[in-house]
Amino acid sequence: MAQLQVMYCNDPVDVGSFSSFYFGTMSSKDLAVSKFTAFGQFTYAATPLINLTAAAMWFPDLKGYFAGPSFDYSIAGNLDFSLIWQHFQGRSEGQRFNVNLCFLRFKYSF
Numbered sequence: 001m002a003q004l005q006v007m008y009c010n011d012p013v014d015v016g017s018f019s020s021f022y023f024g025t026m027s028s029k030d031l032a033v034s035k036f037t038a039f040g041q042f043t044y045a046a047t048p049l050i051n052l053t054a055a056a057m058w059f060p061d062l063k064g065y066f067a068g069p070s071f072d073y074s075i076a077g078n079l080d081f082s083l084i085w086q087h088f089q090g091r092s093e094g095q096r097f098n099v100n101l102c103f104l105r106f107k108y109s110f
Helices: none
Strands: 002-008 036-047 049-060 064-076 078-090 093-108
Touching: none
Parallel strands: none
Antiparallel strands: 002 036, 036 049, 049 064, 064 078, 078 093
């Protein structure tokens, strides 16, 4: 599956610093941090049990981007394992930031 989208926001949120994403008062009403945002995602079912995903976003106002590959494995009919990596890079208030986050997830569905 492939997905592409471009979003325009006439009143983007001024984030000030990258830590504002986690410690600020942003809500679901704050749609974007850049006037234009481009997004792309590609998901490939390598086998019936393994899904590979690559996603990316471009924020021209921040001179930055997000890249997020992930790996999903179905351990059992109701138990999934995921490895998710998120990389953010950009510029805010004249300072460059690079942030890498990695997550392991076990999901039980009932």
